[in-house]
Amino acid sequence: DVKVTQSSRYLVKRTGEKVFLECVQDMDHENMFWYRQDPGLGLRLIYFSYDVKMKEKGDIPEGYSVSREKKERFSLILESASTNQTSMYLCASSSSGGGRGETQYFGPGTRLLVL
Amino acid sequence: QKEVEQDPGPLSVPEGAIVSLNCTYSNSAFQYFMWYRQYSRKGPELLMYTYSSGNKEDGRFTAQVDKSSKYISLFIRDSQPSDSATYLCAMNRRAGKSTFGDGTTLTVKP
Numbered sequence: 336d337v338k339v340t341q342s343s344r345y346l347v348k349r350t351g352e353k354v355f356l357e358c359v360q361d362m363d364h365e366n367m368f369w370y371r372q373d374p375g376l377g378l379r380l381i382y383f384s385y386d387v388k389m390k391e392k393g394d395i396p397e398g399y400s401v402s403r404e405k406k407e408r409f410s411l412i413l414e415s416a417s418t419n420q421t422s423m424y425l426c427a428s429s430s431s432g433g434g435r436g437e438t439q440y441f442g443p444g445t446r447l448l449v450l
Numbered sequence: 451q452k453e454v455e456q457d458p459g460p461l462s463v464p465e466g467a468i469v470s471l472n473c474t475y476s477n478s479a480f481q482y483f484m485w486y487r488q489y490s491r492k493g494p495e496l497l498m499y500t501y502s503s504g505n506k507e508d509g510r511f512t513a514q515v516d517k518s519s520k521y522i523s524l525f526i527r528d529s530q531p532s533d534s535a536t537y538l539c540a541m542n543r544r545a546g547k548s549t550f551g552d553g554t555t556l557t558v559k560p
Contacts, residue, residue, distance in 0.1 A: 339493075366546055366547075368547075375552070376552070377538075377550060377551065377552030377553055378494075378538065378550045378553075380547070383546075383547060385546065425493055425494070427493075429546065431546065437482040437484065437499075437542040437544070437546075437548065438484055438496050438499055439494075439496075439540075439548060440496070441486075441493030441494045441495065442493050443492060443493050444491070444492065444493050446491075
């Protein structure tokens with residue numbers, strides 16, 4: 336059974352803190368993604384990675400950075416958390432190969448509250 | 451203008467109804483079309499995957515793709531309360547980054 340896990344389900348942080356969100360997949364997928372999901376705004380792509388140590392900006396990268404040191408792990412970093420980063424954060428992975436490489440497998444999400 | 455537009459909902463139907471969920475898109479390069487289901491406070495999970503125009507059926511679910519009209523639909527027959535969720539359409543040019551609709555929230559009332 337394929338699995339994407341995220342380090343926390345719920346997180347409460349203070350404004351200005353540095354926040355780390357971790358994501359691990361066990362499917363040997365090349366692609367990994369970080370999204371945030373807000374009511375009325377859908378899924379918005381923050382960053383994605385096609386390979387180890389490789390990253391590309393998504394639609395809303397401001398205020399975020401990422402790290403991919405190992406194939407199975409993709410970390411999202413909020414350099415200095417702000418209240419407008421309160422959101423649901425979703426990690427996903429997909430294969431680069433043929434077949435169903437287009438489909439993404441999502442983690443359970445992390446609900447982050449920044450006070 | 452968004453590349454993918456999804457009927458916003460919310461949608462509320464009685465148990466047993468047929469449900470139609472719809473998305474339109476503007477980029478003719480999209481080749482792969484997916485529907486994801488997301489239960490409250492959970493991550494999305496893949497429900498249906500289609501590559502070509504036409505219909506694909508899986509149990510009570512039918513995914514329809516009309517590339518000439520740039521329109522995709524998900525039909526749910528004999529809807530159940532357990533179908534209550536948010537449904538997201540998604541599409542790709544190739545393996546990798548997907549473009550998602552904003553989602554339609556469905557409630558099926560017993």
